[in-house]
Amino acid sequence: MMDVEVRQSKLVGGGRGLFAKKSFDTGDVVYTTSRPFVAELDTTRLQDTCAWCFRQPRCNDESANEETAVLPCAACKRVRYCSKTCQSKAWKREHKYECKAIAPQDRPDLPHGVRAVIKLLGRLQADPQGKDEQLIDILRFQPYADEGLLAAMKKAKPQRCEDFDMLAYGAWKYAGEPKIGDVDSLGLAKGFFYNVMNNTVSLSGMEDVSLGTGFDPIVCSANHSCDPNTIVVFNQPTLVVRALRPIPAGEEICIKYIDITNPRSVRQAELHDQYYFECKCSRCEQGSEAREDRFLKPIDQLNPTFSKVADGLIQRHTKQLERFAIGDNASPAQQRLAAISAEAFSVSGTTFDFNKGNEHASEDETRDALRLCLNSGMWDWARQPVPHLLRQLLVAKLSTGQTYAAWRIAAKMHFLTAPILFPTPSYPDRLLDAWTLANITNQLISPDDDALYREILRGGLDLRIVSAGLILEVHEHVTGSYGRDSPLGRAVEAAHRQLTAAMQISNEELREEIRRTWPKFEAVARSADVLNV
Numbered sequence: 001m002m003d004v005e006v007r008q009s010k011l012v013g014g015g016r017g018l019f020a021k022k023s024f025d026t027g028d029v030v031y032t033t034s035r036p037f038v039a040e041l042d043t044t045r046l047q048d049t050c051a052w053c054f055r056q057p058r059c060n061d062e063s064a065n066e067e068t069a070v071l072p073c074a075a076c077k078r079v080r081y082c083s084k085t086c087q088s089k090a091w092k093r094e095h096k097y098e099c100k101a102i103a104p105q106d107r108p109d110l111p112h113g114v115r116a117v118i119k120l121l122g123r124l125q126a127d128p129q130g131k132d133e134q135l136i137d138i139l140r141f142q143p144y145a146d147e148g149l150l151a152a153m154k155k156a157k158p159q160r161c162e163d164f165d166m167l168a169y170g171a172w173k174y175a176g177e178p179k180i181g182d183v184d185s186l187g188l189a190k191g192f193f194y195n196v197m198n199n200t201v202s203l204s205g206m207e208d209v210s211l212g213t214g215f216d217p218i219v220c221s222a223n224h225s226c227d228p229n230t231i232v233v234f235n236q237p238t239l240v241v242r243a244l245r246p247i248p249a250g251e252e253i254c255i256k257y258i259d260i261t262n263p264r265s266v267r268q269a270e271l272h273d274q275y276y277f278e279c280k281c282s283r284c285e286q287g288s289e290a291r292e293d294r295f296l297k298p299i300d301q302l303n304p305t306f307s308k309v310a311d312g313l314i315q316r317h318t319k320q321l322e323r324f325a326i327g328d329n330a331s332p333a334q335q336r337l338a339a340i341s342a343e344a345f346s347v348s349g350t351t352f353d354f355n356k357g358n359e360h361a362s363e364d365e366t367r368d369a370l371r372l373c374l375n376s377g378m379w380d381w382a383r384q385p386v387p388h389l390l391r392q393l394l395v396a397k398l399s400t401g402q403t404y405a406a407w408r409i410a411a412k413m414h415f416l417t418a419p420i421l422f423p424t425p426s427y428p429d430r431l432l433d434a435w436t437l438a439n440i441t442n443q444l445i446s447p448d449d450d451a452l453y454r455e456i457l458r459g460g461l462d463l464r465i466v467s468a469g470l471i472l473e474v475h476e477h478v479t480g481s482y483g484r485d486s487p488l489g490r491a492v493e494a495a496h497r498q499l500t501a502a503m504q505i506s507n508e509e510l511r512e513e514i515r516r517t518w519p520k521f522e523a524v525a526r527s528a529d530v531l532n533v
């Protein structure tokens, strides 16, 4: 018996939605499935990730030993598994329907949507009586049967529609033009393609690295809110929906489809471009009064130097100004800030139109974009795209082995962005950030960095206590999102065990040390000059 049900939503244009059948407390599991109904690896992950459990390179399955890397399917050599058990589960449920089609080695890897549809058609063909309930659910999941939605997509993205039609046709061909009762199987393939591919959830691993995309008829029936009452986490391969706050029975369960830390105009543009609806959630209705839209000073107080810079940027970003609109962008002051936003967002690469920009932005460009926002005196550390840019700088520092610089950025984010962007301590992004900071801190307390450790200690901050405090923090809050029985939960549990075993003081004494250390840690983090690290 499920604790949620799918029925008509009250949201304007919301179609069907997901509803709570009982009340939930913060952190409760609202819905879980052992593996999304559709779970496809990104093509770039086919060689290093198990195509069934999504773990890299081995899972906790009993038949996998420590030496087992992911091994390829002997027949198609296109997908890999970490154990016989994973391979056998995959084969029985779906791989047998695609193995032959994807085997020819002279073909490139088929896109994940095509592979998903081949397998869905195979499963449907093998179940003419409709005994598989999830398959029935998926046939009921049809937001794109709505003529209005389809028309909106055709108008906004004619090329995408053409691609979908062509790829769905290809999938149908690869599936052997299946006969499924009296059903028009090509029409079905197209319907799947639109419905499934427009509504996937992204499946990320522990370091928030994208592994692939998933689709589950229940989770994907949840509508969007920029102030969602639940979060979705992927525990390789379990999908879990948890309550972010108390939810009374009968309330609609909403998740987030996009990055909700962005300003309203960016969120609205992304929802319109990707999902073809206008969000009217409570946060969007607050307009520019919501925190993520506010600036530090009234917008006409941008200093003359930056006004001049912004005037130059208006020209460059004319086409993007609407996406970054400040109010109605009618005044020069509004346009200037919209132009600075457009410039900095384009470097951050965090709105989907700019995905390519992200890969190309250098460390210097990232720092320049940060300076543009922060030195203008209008942005604080938690207003986007500053947090996006900080994360980008952190990744750059980590990838070039500049651990101490990375630590200072991560520490700054820990105090100045995370609690503001994600007020719930168990929020997945906040937990992952704290875990990253714990790991960077651990690197700094390794014997290799002894000199640095001692220098920081002389300044009054004991990084060993900082590390312990962060591990305890993540350990305490992981239950509210990923849960203990998850890759992150297990890693944190192991770190916690190690910490407890190595402790030479009592638990109470350690907590007292942490309590005493934290204001110093916060002061160091706040004063870190991350624009010059």
Ligand SMILES: C[S@@+](CC[C@H](N)C(=O)[O-])C[C@H]1O[C@@H](n2cnc3c(N)ncnc32)[C@H](O)[C@@H]1O
Residues within 6 Å of the ligand: 011, 012, 013, 014, 015, 016, 017, 141, 142, 143, 149, 199, 220, 221, 222, 223, 224, 225, 275, 276, 277, 278, 279, 280, 281
């Ligand atoms: C993943 S589906 C959600 C389930 C869908 N409502 C259904 O009827 O099956 C996404 C689609 O639902 C609609 N939708 C989701 N959230 C919405 C919201 N807050 N307001 C209006 N429509 C929404 C949009 O049409 C969107 O493309």
